[in-house]
Amino acid sequence: MPVISTPSPDLSSILADWYHSEARDLPWRRKAFHARFGAWGTLVSEFMLQQTPVTRVIPRLEAWLERWPTPTAMSSATPAEVVQQWANLGYPRRALWLHRAAIEITARHGGDVPRNVEALLALSGIGDYTARAVAAFAFGDRHPVVDTNTRRVMARALEGRSQPGPASRRDLVTMKALLPDADDESAVFNAAMMELGATVCTSRAPKCERCPIAAQCAWLSSGRPDTGDDRRKQARYEGSDRQARGAVLKALRESDAGAVPLDAVIHDWTDLAQRDRAIDSLIADGLAEASEQMLRLPR
DNA sequence: AATGCGTGGCG
DNA sequence: TCGCCAAGCAT
Numbered sequence: 570m571p572v573i574s575t576p577s578p579d580l581s582s583i584l585a586d587w588y589h590s591e592a593r594d595l596p597w598r599r600k601a602f603h604a605r606f607g608a609w610g611t612l613v614s615e616f617m618l619q620q621t622p623v624t625r626v627i628p629r630l631e632a633w634l635e636r637w638p639t640p641t642a643m644s645s646a647t648p649a650e651v652v653q654q655w656a657n658l659g660y661p662r663r664a665l666w667l668h669r670a671a672i673e674i675t676a677r678h679g680g681d682v683p684r685n686v687e688a689l690l691a692l693s694g695i696g697d698y699t700a701r702a703v704a705a706f707a708f709g710d711r712h713p714v715v716d717t718n719t720r721r722v723m724a725r726a727l728e729g730r731s732q733p734g735p736a737s738r739r740d741l742v743t744m745k746a747l748l749p750d751a752d753d754e755s756a757v758f759n760a761a762m763m764e765l766g767a768t769v770c771t772s773r774a775p776k777c778e779r780c781p782i783a784a785q786c787a788w789l790s791s792g793r794p795d796t797g798d799d800r801r802k803q804a805r806y807e808g809s810d811r812q813a814r815g816a817v818l819k820a821l822r823e824s825d826a827g828a829v830p831l832d833a834v835i836h837d838w839t840d841l842a843q844r845d846r847a848i849d850s851l852i853a854d855g856l857a858e859a860s861e862q863m864l865r866l867p868r
Numbered sequence: 869a870a871t872g873c874g875t876g877g878c879g
Numbered sequence: 880t881c882g883c884c885a886a887g888c889a890t
Contacts, residue, residue: 614886618886619888620886620887620888621875621876621886622877622885623886625877657875657876658874660873660874660887662873662874662888662889663888666888693888693889694887696888698886698887698888699887699888714886716887717884717887718886719886736887767885767886772885773884774879802883804871807881810873811872850872
């Protein structure tokens with residue numbers, strides 16, 4: 570009988586095999602995409618993917634990059650143009666932050682997206698996730714990339730919980746300990762953990778029968794217990810201030826004249842105090858400006 | 869550290 | 880129908 574036992578493959582090689590055969594063919598994973606747009610392409614895709622689903626980002630990304638193929642190109646745009654191009658991707662402050670980041674990259678880094686995580690973190694709109702995603706996926710460096718997907722996979726596979734707890738910087742430490750030693754393998758590991766969480770180890774109705782690491786999952790082996798969910802619930806959108814802001818901004822984006830009379834902005838809105846609140850807060854956020862009783866996108 | 873911030877698809 | 884959820888960030 571066999572004297573030589575086959576070593577059981579480690580987590581990272583199982584995930585790498587699975588990733589290479591099962592991962593979705595997304596634009597930002599193509600070699601041609603990196604050849605055309607470099608790290609800027611990765612950075613823009615990551616901004617758009619902050620809380621906006623992949624399927625909604627895909628049709629908007631290429632148009633953005635064709636209009637502004639480099640940080641320097643985008644740095645000379647106006648906020649109004651950027652917010653307009655962002656359209657209905659949601660959370661329009663991200664468009665302003667991306668614009669500021671482009672200006673900062675042009676000023677501080679000669680127009681080249683920095684590779685260093687500290688430098689990336691110093692840019693507007695870039696936090697722990699985006700900084701390391703750019704460093705790992707655009708530059709191939711070894712950093713723990715922690716997002717909602719990897720946190721859920723770690724919570725289930727490692728802790729046996731049905732949902733992760735609130736996001737914590739400790740997650741970075743946990744993820745880093747799982748990374749393979751080699752830079753390139755570590756980038757694949759990050760991508761594979763995210764892909765697994767996005768397509769198999771989903772928040773609701775996870776497809777454990779299709780999971781490549783089912784055999785080593787603490788949650789599955791203990792019978793998928795409901796361990797509770799201490800994540801904060803999302804506030805209701807219907808009737809919210811956010812909905813009012815969204816309606817005002819939509820009106821500004823769609824205004825042919827580029828400006829709307831203040832008293833005509835979402836004129837059919839029933840809660841007038843809420844409408845005024847929305848306008849004031851958009852101005853405070855730099856997403857709108859008022860002059861001569863007109864409201865417009867910021868110039 | 870808890871909150872506020874868009875929008876739309878899906879079960 | 881309607882609540883859940885989505886590659887987070889700044890304050």
